[in-house]
Amino acid sequence: MSEIWKTEGFFIGDDDYRERMDGEVADFIRDHVTHEYMMAADGLSLSYYYALPEESKGTVVIEHGFCEFFEKLAEMVYYYYRAGFAVFLLEARGHGASERVFKDMDPDMVYVASFDDYVRDFHDFTEKVVKEKSGKRPLMAFGHSMGGCIVARTLEDYPDLFDRALLSSPMMSLDWGGLPMPLVYAAILRADLLRKDKTYLPGQHGFDDIVTWPKSSMKSKVRYDHMFECREKVPGNRCYGGCYAWGKASLHGMKTCVKRAEKIRTPVLMLTAGQDHMVTAEGQEKFLKRCRTAEHRVFPESGHEIYNATPAERAEYYDMILTYFSKPLSD
Numbered sequence: 001m002s003e004i005w006k007t008e009g010f011f012i013g014d015d016d017y018r019e020r021m022d023g024e025v026a027d028f029i030r031d032h033v034t035h036e037y038m039m040a041a042d043g044l045s046l047s048y049y050y051a052l053p054e055e056s057k058g059t060v061v062i063e064h065g066f067c068e069f070f071e072k073l074a075e076m077v078y079y080y081y082r083a084g085f086a087v088f089l090l091e092a093r094g095h096g097a098s099e100r101v102f103k104d105m106d107p108d109m110v111y112v113a114s115f116d117d118y119v120r121d122f123h124d125f126t127e128k129v130v131k132e133k134s135g136k137r138p139l140m141a142f143g144h145s146m147g148g149c150i151v152a153r154t155l156e157d158y159p160d161l162f163d164r165a166l167l168s169s170p171m172m173s174l175d176w177g178g179l180p181m182p183l184v185y186a187a188i189l190r191a192d193l194l195r196k197d198k199t200y201l202p203g204q205h206g207f208d209d210i211v212t213w214p215k216s217s218m219k220s221k222v223r224y225d226h227m228f229e230c231r232e233k234v235p236g237n238r239c240y241g242g243c244y245a246w247g248k249a250s251l252h253g254m255k256t257c258v259k260r261a262e263k264i265r266t267p268v269l270m271l272t273a274g275q276d277h278m279v280t281a282e283g284q285e286k287f288l289k290r291c292r293t294a295e296h297r298v299f300p301e302s303g304h305e306i307y308n309a310t311p312a313e314r315a316e317y318y319d320m321i322l323t324y325f326s327k328p329l330s331d
Contacts, residue, residue, distance in 0.1 A: 047097035050088040062089040065145030069096035071230040086134040108206030115253025138163035159265040167270045172283025191244035204241030217304035261290035274300035
């Protein structure tokens with residue numbers, strides 16, 4: 001099982017994607033994945049999923065990206081499980097089946113009062129749920145985009161929590177639609193003063209059932225279509241845009257993440273995309289200069305979601321991750 005992912009047919013292609021997702025992956029979710037809830041420190045109900053193999057060689061804790069949900073990472077969960085890992089995924093507050101802070105607010109709108117709420121939730125999930133259900137080391141964190149920032153912040157605040165971490169296209173600076181940063185700060189400050197922090201950021205909106213391919217962050221059309229259907233079928237999966245409060249919290253979260261990177265003692269592997277139009281390289285480069293434990297690899301032809309890139313890039317991406325996660329602990 002040590003390198004089962006190197007066997008032919010392990011990874012799902014584009015041509016057989018729907019057949020295998022509707023078949024073996026759906027069977028895996030039905031038979032091996034458990035969906036439960038935990039209560040956050042402030043009383044919010046948070047949704048999480050996990051799968052425990054009979055014999056595991058480690059535990060992976062996943063934190064997804066902005067406006068994502070379990071189904072979008074189900075293929076990844078399946079690979080980790082088949083490679084021999086116990087797998088846990090927390091749906092961040094306001095995402096998927098996790099509770100929204102305000103019941104009267106648009107459920108498609110992502111709101112968070114402070115980025116620290118995400119970090120606290122992820123830490124508490126790992127301490128109170130993951131460690132209780134799976135004590136198998138190494139204990140590893142995977143974070144994509146916004147989740148990458150959450151994981152990095154968690155490593156800074158709790159340097160002994162994880163044995164290693166993987167940051168995939170981490171959100172450490174945003175594109176903001178090309179707007180100059182002074183205008184971004186001014187817009188957020190104005191919304192704050194006018195108490196419009198619970199309104200959508202410019203260009204952001206709820207799920208409108210409009211297909212945006214090929215402008216998506218995915219290079220795999222069949223995966224885009226599947227995720228779009230997941231949003232159509234499940235109301236909780238329709239989180240689609242951020243409000244000014246989320247923007248303000250994220251600005252502070254990213255700034256703090258980069259500023260405190262030198263506090264990280266956990267080995268980190270950062271994988272970034274060469275054609276990323278969601279996050280910029282500026283914050284990532286500053287983070288890498290300050291984080292003494294980080295390695296970096298670039299996928300030059302990939303969009304933001306490397307795990308939804310071309311078949312060749314996906315295979316290289318997952319091989320790199322699974323090899324990294326499979327390394328024995330040095331201690």
